[in-house]
Amino acid sequence: xxxxxxxxxxxxxxxxxxxxxxxxxxxxxxxxxxxxxxxxxxxxxxxxxxxxxxxxxxxxxxxxxxxxxxxxxxxxxxxxxxxxxxxxxxxxxxxxxxxxxxxxxxxxxxxxxxxxxxxxxxxxxxxxxxxxxxxxxxxxxxxxxxxxxxxxxxxxxxxxxxxxxxxxxxxxxxxxxxxxxxxxxxxxxxxxxxxxxxxxxxxxxxxxxxxxxxxxxxxxxxxxxxxxxxxxxxxxxxxxxxxxxxxxxxxxxxxxxxxxxxxxxxxxxxxxxxxxxxxxxxxxxxxxxxxxxxxxxxxxxxxxxxxxxxxxxxxxxxxxxxxxxxxxxxxxxxxxxxxxxxxxxxxxxxxxxxxxxxxxxxxxxxxxxxxxxxxxxxxxxxxxxxxxxxxxxxxxxxxxxxxxxxxxxx
Amino acid sequence: xxxxxxxxxxxxxxxxxxxxxxxxxxxxxxxxxxxxxxxxxxxxxxxxxxxxxxxxxxxxxxxxxxxxxxxxxxxxxxxxxxxxxxxxxxxxxxxxxxxxxxxxxxxxxxxxxxxxxxxxxxxxxxxxxxxxxxxxxxxxxxxxxxxxxxxxxxxxxxxxxxxxxxxxxxxxxx
Numbered sequence: 049x050x051x052x053x054x055x056x057x058x059x060x061x062x063x064x065x066x067x068x069x070x071x072x073x074x075x076x077x078x079x080x081x082x083x084x085x086x087x088x089x090x091x092x093x094x095x096x097x098x099x100x101x102x103x104x105x106x107x108x109x110x111x112x113x114x115x116x117x118x119x120x121x122x123x124x125x126x127x128x129x130x131x132x133x134x135x136x137x138x139x140x141x142x143x144x145x146x147x148x149x150x151x152x153x154x155x156x157x158x159x160x161x162x163x164x165x166x167x168x169x170x171x172x173x174x175x176x177x178x179x180x181x182x183x184x185x186x187x188x189x190x191x192x193x194x195x196x197x198x199x200x201x202x203x204x205x206x207x208x209x210x211x212x213x214x215x216x217x218x219x220x221x222x223x224x225x226x227x228x229x230x231x232x233x234x235x236x237x238x239x240x241x242x243x244x245x246x247x248x249x250x251x252x253x254x255x256x257x258x259x260x261x262x263x264x265x266x267x268x269x270x271x272x273x274x275x276x277x278x279x280x281x282x283x284x285x286x287x288x289x290x291x292x293x294x295x296x297x298x299x300x301x302x303x304x305x306x307x308x309x310x311x312x313x314x315x316x317x318x319x320x321x322x323x324x325x326x327x328x329x330x331x332x333x334x335x336x337x338x339x340x341x342x343x344x345x346x347x348x349x350x351x352x353x354x355x356x357x358x359x360x361x362x363x364x365x366x367x368x369x370x371x372x373x374x375x376x377x378x379x380x381x382x383x384x385x386x387x388x389x390x391x392x393x394x395x396x397x398x399x400x401x402x403x404x405x406x407x408x409x410x411x412x413x414x415x416x417x418x419x420x421x422x423x424x425x426x427x428x429x430x431x432x433x434x435x436x437x438x439x440x441x442x443x444x445x446x447x448x449x450x451x452x453x454x455x456x457x458x
Numbered sequence: 459x460x461x462x463x464x465x466x467x468x469x470x471x472x473x474x475x476x477x478x479x480x481x482x483x484x485x486x487x488x489x490x491x492x493x494x495x496x497x498x499x500x501x502x503x504x505x506x507x508x509x510x511x512x513x514x515x516x517x518x519x520x521x522x523x524x525x526x527x528x529x530x531x532x533x534x535x536x537x538x539x540x541x542x543x544x545x546x547x548x549x550x551x552x553x554x555x556x557x558x559x560x561x562x563x564x565x566x567x568x569x570x571x572x573x574x575x576x577x578x579x580x581x582x583x584x585x586x587x588x589x590x591x592x593x594x595x596x597x598x599x600x601x602x603x604x605x606x607x608x609x610x611x612x613x614x615x616x617x618x619x620x621x622x623x624x625x626x627x628x629x630x631x632x
Contacts, residue, residue, distance in 0.1 A: 072462040147492065178589055182515045189523025193495070196527065200488060200534050208534060215531050222523075239589075 051171050051333055057082075086174060087160050090307065097306045098125040100345075101352065108356040135295035140203055143292070148201035152293065152300035155194035159308045161187045166314055167242040169324050169336030180241035181229050184315065185222070188270060191308075192218045195272075195279065195289050198301070202292040210288025213363070214279040218270055220370045224378035225266035231259035231385050232319045245323035250397070253320040255404040258381045258412055260320040262374060267312040268351060269370075271305060275358040278366060309351050310344060317343035377415050384411050467507055474500030488533050495526045512589050 057078055064074045099114065099122060106113025114121030139145060165180040167173035177183050192215065199211020233239050235255055236247035244252075253260045269276040280288030290301045317323060321343045324336025361369070384407050392403040477496035484490040498521045505514035548554070569575055595601040 070461070076462045076466075144486075144488070147488070177511055177515075178587060179512045179515050182512070182519065186515045186518035186523065189519055189527070192527055193522070193530075196530055196534070197492070200530070212531075212534065215527065219527070 051169070053172060082174065086163055090160060090163060091303075093310070094303050094307045095125045095129065097310055098128060098303075100348075101306060104349065104352050105356050108353075129299065132296050132299040137297065138292070138294045140292045142203040144201035144203070147197045148292075149297070151194050151198035151201060152290075152297045152304070153194075154197065155191065156300045156304040156307070158187055158191035158194060159304050159311055161190075162311050162315070165241045166318055166340075167245055167323060167336075168340055170329065170333045172333070172337065173242055176240055176242050178238075178240050181233055181239045181244070184241075185226055185229065188218075188222065188225075191270075194304075198293070199289040202289070204292050206285040206287070207289050207291050209285050210279045210291070213285075214272065214289060217272070217276060217278060217366060220367060221266045221269035221276075221374075224262055224370065224374040225270065227375070227378040227382050228259040228262045228266070229319075230382055231256045234382075234386055234389060241318060245318060245325065248322045248325060250401050251320065251322045251325075254401060256320070256381070256385060256408060257405070258377070258408045259385070260316065262378050262381065263320070264316060264347075264350075266374065267316065268354065269366075271308045271312060273305070273309060273351065274355045275361045276366060277360060278363055281360060310348050313347035313351060314340065314344040316347045321347070373415075373419060377411070380411055380415070381408070384408070463507065467504075470500050470503045470507070474504070488530060491526060491529045491533060494529075495522050498522055498526065510588075512592070 060078065060081075061074055064077065065071075069077070102124070103113040103121070114124035117123040117127055139148060162184060164174040165177050165183055167176075195214045195218075196211050199207045199209075199214070202208075232244050232252050235252055236244040238244060238247070272279045278284075280290065285291075290298055293301060317340060322339075323343075324340045326335065326339035329335045329339065385404070388404055388407045392400045395403065474497050477493045477500060480493040481490050481497060484493055498517065502514040502517040502522075505511070505517060596606045597603055
C-alpha cells in the first residue's frame with residue numbers, strides 16, 4: 049500500500065522538475081516543506097495536549113475539568129490561547145530585551161527539533177541520522193540554554209535562582225540519562241533511532257526494564273516536571289525562570305513543557321516500547337503512526353500520573369538521588385547489559401530474553417538492598433537514645449546532687 | 459549555476475563569521491557567550507554540510523552543551539562583572555589582524571593549489587559507515603587504543619583532582 053505522504057512528495061517532485069528546478073533545490077524545498085508539516089502538526093497537537101492535561105489533572109483531583117466549551121470542553125484551549133494572545137505583553141525594567149524575547153522561542157523550538165529523528169512509521173521519518181541517539185542528547189543540551197537565557201535576561205532574582213537550579217538539575221540528570229541511552233544502542237548495535245526500532249522484535253523494555261525506568265526518571269527531571277520541578281517551585285521562588293513572562297511568551301514556555309512531556313513519552317515508546325511496531329504494520333505502514341502515538345500517550349499518562357500524585361523532592365535529595373543512586377545504577381546496568389549481551393549471545397531468543405530480564409532483576413534487587421543498608425546506617429545516629437531532659441530522669445536524679453545525663457551545654 | 463549546497467554554505471559561513479566577530483565586539487559578556495554559541499553552532503552546520511554528522515553532534519554536545527553553558531553559569535554568578543568597562547581592544551590589535559590575514563591568505567593559497575579542490579564532495583565519501591570505522595579505530599590495538607586510553611586516564615586524574623580540591627575535610631571544619 050502506498051504511503052499518501054510519499055505520493056504527495058513524488059507528485060511535488062515531478063511538478064517542480066517540470067517547472068525547471070534542479071534536483072538539489074527540489075531536495076531543499078521538500079525538506080523545508082517536511083519541517084513545516086511536522087512542526088505544524090505537532091503544534092496543533094500541542095493545543096490538544098492542554099485539554100488532555102487539564103482533563104487528567106481534574107480527574108486526579110476529583111474534579112470534572114473543562115466541560116463547558118464544545119463537546120467535553122474540547123474548545124477550552126482555543127479560548128485559553130485567545131486570552132493569552134490579548135494579554136498585555138510586559139517586559140521588566142532592566143531586562144536584556146533581545147535575549148528575553150529569544151528565550152521562549154528557543155525553549156519551544158528545541159522540543160520540536162527532537163521530533164526530527166523519531167520514526168513515525170516504517171517509511172515515515174524526518175531524518176535517519178546514523179548518530180540519532182547522540183542527536184537527542186545534543187538537542188537536550190540546547191534546551192537547557194533557553195531556560196538559562198530566560199533566567200538571566202529577566203533581571204529578577206527568583207528567575208536567576210530558578211535558572212541556576214535548572215542548570216544544576218539538568219547537567220546532573222544528563223549523566224545517567226546518556227548512560228542509559230547507551231543500553232538500547234548496545235542491544236540494537238546502532239545509534240540510528242530507526243534501526244533501534246527495527247531491532248525491537250522483543251521490546252527493549254523486557255530486555256532492559258531498569259534502563260527504561262532510569263530513562264523515564266531522568267527524562268522527567270530533564271523537563272522539570274513534578275517531582276523535579278524545583279526550577280519553578282511556587283512556594284520557594286514563585287514561578288522560577290518564567291516569572292516575568294506574560295501573555296503568549298509565557299504560553300510558549302507552557303506549550304513547550306507540555307510538548308516536551310509528550311516528546312519524551314514518544315522517545316521512551318521509540319527506544320523501549322517498540323515505536324511503530326504492532327500487528328499488521330507490515331501491510332499498512334501508516335498504522336505505525338497510530339501505534340506510536342498510542343504508546344506515547346500511554347507513557348504521557350504515566351508521566352502525568354507521577355506529576356499529580358507525588359510531592360516535590362527536596363533540592364539536596366534531588367542531587368543525592370542522582371549522584372549516589374541513579375548514576376552508579378545506570379553504570380551498573382550498562383556494564384551488566386554489555387557483558388550479558390556477549391555471554392547470552394549464542395543462546396536462542398527466549399533464553400536471551402529471560403537471561404537479560406533476570407540480570408536486570410538481580411541488579412535491581414542488589415541496588416535496593418544496598419540502598420536499604422545505607423539508609424539504615426544513616427538513620428542509626430537518629431535512632432539512638434539522646435540525652436534529653438525527660439520528666440522521669442530529672443525527678444529520679446534530684447536527690448543525688450548531679451543529673452545522670454550530661455546537660456547539652458557541657 | 460550555483461547549487462543549493464553552495465548557497466547554504468555561503469549563508470552559514472557568513473553567519474558564523476558575523477557571530478565570531480560579535481563575540482569580540484560585544485560589550486556584554488553574556489552576549490559574547492551567546493554569540494560564541496551561535497558561532498559554534500555554525501561550525502556544527504559546516505560539519506553537517508560535509509556529511510560528518512557525528513562530528514557535528516559531538517560539537518554541539520561538548521562545546522554548546524558543556525563548555526558554553528559552564529561559561530554562562532559562571533557569568534551569571536558574577537552579574538555585576540558582565541559589563542566590560544574601559545578599553546576593549548589590546549594595543550597590538552593591528553598586528554593580530556595582520557597575522558590573521560596572513561594566515562588566511564596562506565591557507566587559501568594552499569587550498570587553491572591543491573588538486574582535489576575541484577573534486578565533488580560525494581567522491582570523497584567512503585561507501586561504508588565511517589562512524590563504525592572511527593569506533594573500531596579507537597579501540598583496536600594497531601590503531602589508536604593507546605592514545606584513547608591515555609586520554610581516559612588523564613580525564614580520570616582530572617576528576618579525582620577536582621574531587622580532592624572540593625573535598626571538605628572533616629577535622630578542619632570542626
